[in-house]
Amino acid sequence: MTRANVWRMEPYSSARDDYQGSTASVFLDANENPYNTPVNRYPDPRQSELKVELAKVKQVNPAQIFLGNGSDEAIDLLFRAFCEPRIDNVVAINPTYGMYQVCAETNDVAYRKVNLTDGFQLPVEALLAATDDHTKLLFICSPNNPTGNDFRLSDMEQILRRFEGLVVIDEAYIDFSERPSLLQRLQEFPNLVVLQTFSKAWGCAAIRLGMAFASPEIIGILSKIKYPYNVNLLTQREALSMVHRHYEVERWVKSLKAARAQLIAELGKLPVVAHIFPTDANFVLVRVTDAVALYNYLVSCGIIVRNRHSVTLCGNCLRITVGTRVENERLIQALQSYH
Ligand SMILES: *Cc1c(COP(=O)(O)O)cnc(C)c1O
Numbered sequence: 001m002t003r004a005n006v007w008r009m010e011p012y013s014s015a016r017d018d019y020q021g022s023t024a025s026v027f028l029d030a031n032e033n034p035y036n037t038p039v040n041r042y043p044d045p046r047q048s049e050l051k052v053e054l055a056k057v058k059q060v061n062p063a064q065i066f067l068g069n070g071s072d073e074a075i076d077l078l079f080r081a082f083c084e085p086r087i088d089n090v091v092a093i094n095p096t097y098g099m100y101q102v103c104a105e106t107n108d109v110a111y112r113k114v115n116l117t118d119g120f121q122l123p124v125e126a127l128l129a130a131t132d133d134h135t136k137l138l139f140i141c142s143p144n145n146p147t148g149n150d151f152r153l154s155d156m157e158q159i160l161r162r163f164e165g166l167v168v169i170d171e172a173y174i175d176f177s178e179r180p181s182l183l184q185r186l187q188e189f190p191n192l193v194v195l196q197t198f199s200k201a202w203g204c205a206a207i208r209l210g211m212a213f214a215s216p217e218i219i220g221i222l223s224k225i226k227y228p229y230n231v232n233l234l235t236q237r238e239a240l241s242m243v244h245r246h247y248e249v250e251r252w253v254k255s256l257k258a259a260r261a262q263l264i265a266e267l268g269k270l271p272v273v274a275h276i277f278p279t280d281a282n283f284v285l286v287r288v289t290d291a292v293a294l295y296n297y298l299v300s301c302g303i304i305v306r307n308r309h310s311v312t313l314c315g316n317c318l319r320i321t322v323g324t325r326v327e328n329e330r331l332i333q334a335l336q337s338y339h
Pocket of ligand 1: 069097141145172197
């Protein structure tokens with residue numbers, strides 16, 4: 001599966017890689033400035049402490065975790081590790097998160113889109129039919145962005161069993177879903193890569209921290225080709241502090257799910273709303289009478305939602321993030337005053 005050049009290469013060996021003990025107190029190995037602690041020192045390139053703590057929360061082995069500068073880094077590295085430019089291809093559902101295609105194009109790897117079914121479910125047979133001997137990755141985002149819904153677990157299991165390449169399941173919104181994560185099934189599916197992020201439920205979009213979970217073999221390959229210090233000290237610290245305050249995330253999720261139910265109920269009463277799609281995420285896709293006009297009206301009220309009108313299967317749809325109860329109420333009031 002791995003590109004031959006990547007398989008053969010030796011990773012860059014940093015000063016902090018060469019020495020890994022914890023007993024030394026004089027560090028004259030990395031040409032750092034001895035003043036201005038703590039940011040004068042290079043951060044841990046392996047993020048060992050953070051991985052150990054995260055492994056407890058996620059109930060996986062630290063060797064099954066890759067940490068990067070957002071999930072976006074993990075997505076890009078999957079292309080660079082496994083896809084030979086101009087020869088290999090990847091398959092993805094459509095519509096979905098835009099970064100898979102951006103990374104495919106950056107890496108000159110053909111990106112094959114397969115439309116979701118009318119009910120926004122997985123087109124299992126069509127996805128498998130789109131693969132060939134050069135298909136290395138198959139992307140499934142569940143809950144899916146921008147549709148908001150989760151896919152049937154049995155459909156994802158079928159793809160994991162029947163596709164020979166890596167199946168990347170992006171679980172950026174899994175905390176808002178009732179479906180169990182696929183994290184606990186990494187042993188059962190050696191071709192599974194699960195993506196999660198600190199940017200949504202964890203409330204840390206600014207620190208740029210994404211997680212990929214997979215077999216230690218796959219994680220080893222991603223770690224070998226990443227930039228040595230891809231996760232900076234400030235991010236590692238803030239993430240550790242968040243992991244220790246994990247109960248906060250659970251509180252936020254609970255309250256956002258309640259606010260989501262309320263928002264959906266209120267949206268359902270509005271004449272401008274034609275359809276509300278089922279959601280398992282912290283946003284809701286809504287079909288309205290005229291998405292462009294309504295989007296512009298909301299902007300004039302100082303309220304920004306995402307206009308998805310030009311996205312496949314999402315004609316006249318707006319994607320609305322669940323905010324605080326006050327924010328959601330302001331949106332509803334603005335929509336009630338729309339004529
Ligand atoms: C928001 C989002 C992410 C998060 O990306 P980061 O780079 O970790 O901020 C990943 N996948 C999907 C589908 C998303 O919507």
